[in-house]
Amino acid sequence: MAILITGSTGTIGSQVLAHLQGRDIDIRALTRSPETAQLPSSVTPIRGDLADPDSLRAALDGVSTLFLLAPNVADELTQAMLALTVALEAGVKGIVYLSVFKGEAYADVPHFAGKHTVERMIEALDLPATILRPAYFIQNDLRQKDPLTKFSAYGAPIGSKGISMVDIRDIGEAAAIELLRREQAPVPLARETYELVGPDSLTGEAIAAIWSEALGRAIRYGGDDLTVMEQRMKAMLPAWHALDLRLMFGRYQTDGAVATTGDIAHLTKLLGRAPRSYATFAKDAAAQWAKG
Incomplete structure (x- = not known):
């Protein structure tokens, strides 16, 4: 049998x-x-699209x-719910679903509520699934380079x-661990949920301080203006997406x-180590930027 990865060419896939x-x-x-x-040479590409249930049915053959x-x-x-339906009908024995941290609390944020x-x-439906709930991706802040x-501002x-x-490498590793556990199990396993989080509670000012140390100069926090952020996002994204992010x-x-201490401990047990910190990411990014 096989494991099928959706979103395979994106950041997390x-x-x-x-x-x-x-x-x-x-x-x-x-x-x-x-x-x-x-894709890696050992991975087989399969044509399909979550917006096309028939293509997903074909792609799940033998999965x-x-x-x-x-x-x-x-x-x-709609795409996610139909994909689960198709997977259930195909007899898939294990699912790892990428959700979001605080999805149940942010009822007014469309992609969280969805x-x-x-x-x-x-x-x-009592599906045999692991639900992974990642927090905001640390690597999103690579966009803060300019x-x-x-x-000298964190925006x-x-x-x-x-x-x-959370570091995206920790997300990928957690997903791989759970995919392998479910694939190798002789029978479908009970549901499990992990909050995918980093070890720190980061504020705008705290991140500015981390970058000050990493870059060797004073970095200020750019402030909380959401209207300006939405307008900037609209230059790169559809209006609905910019508002969702705002x-x-x-x-x-x-x-x-x-995250709670329990959230961090649960993830640490899964990974076999502590989750990666923002400070380590910033230090590594600054070193790469210095190299040009």
């Missing part, structure tokens, strides 16, 4: 594939363009374990409540997204 490298297991990657997809990552699109919820609805479907290096308006950002950052500012 590529991390999952990297952590599955070297395993004596049939790994397949769902992609709309198998001819041009940049026993599914990594489900629905794209951040306007119909993300992922929580998918979790409710998994629970209601503000940091040109203007993400995350506020002062705190966020337990609402997310608004909840970060009012409520925060801080």
Whole structure:
């Protein structure tokens, strides 16, 4: 049998594939363009699209374990729910679903509320799934290179409540561990949930201080202006997506997204080590930027 990875060429899917490298297991990657997809040589590209249930039915032939990552699109919820339905009908014995940290609490943030609805479907149908709930990705802040290096400012308006950002490598590793556990089990396993978080509660000012040390000069926090952020996002993203992100950052500012000690301990047990820190990421990024 085989493991099928959706979102295989994206940020998280590529991390999952990297952590599955070297395993004596049939790994397949769902992609709309198998001819041009940049995948590890040991991975088999499979043509398909979550928006096309018939293509997913074909892609699930011979698959026993599914990594489900629905794209951040306007119909993300529909795609994810239909994918679960198709997987259930195909007899898939194990699912690893990428949800989001605080999905149940941020009811006004579309992509959070949608992922929580998918979790409710998994629970209601008693699907054999691991739910992974990642916090804000640390590597999103690679986009801060220009503000940091040109203007000595950290621009993400995350506020002062705190966020337990997670390294994408930890997400990929956690997903790979759970995919292998479910694939190798002789029978479907009970549901499991992990909060994928970092070890720190990070505020805008705290991250600015981390970058000050990493870059060797004073970095200031750019502030909490969400209107400006939305307008900037609209230059790169559809308007609905920019508003969705503004609402997310608004909840970060009012409520925060801080992991509990239990969340961190649970993830540490899964990984066999502590999750990676933001400070380590910043130090490594600064070193790479210095090299040009």
